[in-house]
Amino acid sequence: MSTLTIENVFSDYQGQVILKGLNLTLQQGEIVALLGPSGCGKTTLLRAVAGLQAISKGTIKINGEVLNNDDTFMPSERRGVGMIFQDYALFPHLTVADNILFGVKGLSKAECESRLQEMLELVKLTGLAQRYPHELSGGQQQRVSIARALAYEPQILLLDEPFSNIDAQVRNEMMLEIRAILKQRNVSAVFVTHSKDEAFVFADKLALFKEGAIIQHGLAEELYASPKDKYVAEFLGSGNYLPVSVNSPHEVKSPIGILHSSAALTFPVDYQGQLLLRPQQVELIADEQGLATIIERRFLGTVCHYWVKVEEHCLEVRSQMLQLVPGQKVNLYAPAHPLVIF
Ligand SMILES: Nc1ncnc2c1ncn2[C@@H]1O[C@H](COP(=O)(O)OP(=O)(O)OP(=O)(O)O)[C@@H](O)[C@H]1O
Numbered sequence: 044m045s046t047l048t049i050e051n052v053f054s055d056y057q058g059q060v061i062l063k064g065l066n067l068t069l070q071q072g073e074i075v076a077l078l079g080p081s082g083c084g085k086t087t088l089l090r091a092v093a094g095l096q097a098i099s100k101g102t103i104k105i106n107g108e109v110l111n112n113d114d115t116f117m118p119s120e121r122r123g124v125g126m127i128f129q130d131y132a133l134f135p136h137l138t139v140a141d142n143i144l145f146g147v148k149g150l151s152k153a154e155c156e157s158r159l160q161e162m163l164e165l166v167k168l169t170g171l172a173q174r175y176p177h178e179l180s181g182g183q184q185q186r187v188s189i190a191r192a193l194a195y196e197p198q199i200l201l202l203d204e205p206f207s208n209i210d211a212q213v214r215n216e217m218m219l220e221i222r223a224i225l226k227q228r229n230v231s232a233v234f235v236t237h238s239k240d241e242a243f244v245f246a247d248k249l250a251l252f253k254e255g256a257i258i259q260h261g262l263a264e265e266l267y268a269s270p271k272d273k274y275v276a277e278f279l280g281s282g283n284y285l286p287v288s289v290n291s292p293h294e295v296k297s298p299i300g301i302l303h304s305s306a307a308l309t310f311p312v313d314y315q316g317q318l319l320l321r322p323q324q325v326e327l328i329a330d331e332q333g334l335a336t337i338i339e340r341r342f343l344g345t346v347c348h349y350w351v352k353v354e355e356h357c358l359e360v361r362s363q364m365l366q367l368v369p370g371q372k373v374n375l376y377a378p379a380h381p382l383v384i385f
Pocket residue numbers: 056057061079080081082083084085086087088236237
């Protein structure tokens with residue numbers, strides 16, 4: 044059964060429609076990233092799931108139970124939803140222990156102690172139970188907020204940009220650590236971010252937002268390899284576009300030669316479109332008679348980023364060939380793969 048079901052959800056602020064008919068389902072133990080630029084409605088959806096934002100139409104369910112539709116509004120505290128915010132929102136006057144146990148109800152003293160120790164161990168803060176938030180680092184405070192959210196065993200965890208205040212150097216490690224905790228406990232989670240890099244590291248699936256609608260939802264790999272349109276393609280990584288003409292279901296003619304598609308194209312013969320080539324999908328072949336010229340080179344350690352000109356087109360290429368220099372002639376080649384054409 045899906046943990047969270049969002050069906051045709053609309054929401055507005057003072058008559059301005061913000062969420063425009065959203066649909067999303069989340070399986071048990073799955074982590075989905077709500078990804079998109081600032082102001083597209085990600086936080087509004089998260090707040091609607093938490094019961095902090097009204098919806099004007101549609102249905103929100105957790106484990107089949109309706110939380111919100113035309114007839115029902117379940118208050119936030121009864122939804123079994125844990126929330127983690129960007130600013131941790133810890134109670135400054137409470138110790139780590141009291142923060143973690145804040146939402147835990149109905150347990151005996153001994154059970155509370157055992158829950159606390161389990162949580163402290165889980166987030167690697169054993170021994171710090173009596174500290175106050177101001178006596179902890181940012182990363183430790185964030186771990187307390189995670190322990191607090193997990194301590195009362197929510198059905199679903201909602202995370203609103205929880206890593207944006209964490210130092211870039213420790214952010215990746217922290218994301219992997221928290222992801223491992225959620226996976227270990229099979230917790231379903233919805234994670235809001237505007238960073239594709241964070242979404243790739245932390246989530247199983249992405250729901251890419253554009254102006255209050257989900258444009259594409261699926262595995263990160265699917266969205267990256269088969270973006271529905273240029274907006275999705277560009278949000279998930281840089282790419283080059285080359286004009287192509289379809290020769291057959293498996294072949295196109297392009298300015299860098301004939302290219303082969305390993306998946307059948309759905310366009311008719313002679314269709315003129317734009318082919319997406321990611322920088323790592325293009326290979327360089329040094330050739331004095333080559334049709335392309337290296338314009339710029341940036342050394343990045345194990346790879347080089349080159350800008351290469353062919354006819355009037357400039358392509359970004361990521362290559363392990365480190366020895367090419369600006370001015371050098373090359374040929375470009377894209378090995379067969381499922382070609383993406385818009
Ligand atoms: N309390 C409010 N009153 C009126 N409009 C609001 C309110 N909160 C948000 N909005 C508007 O709703 C839209 C969506 O905001 P939301 O916070 O959901 O976006 P977001 O995608 O989470 O953005 P960000 O990444 O910047 O947090 C924005 O245009 C915003 O200005």
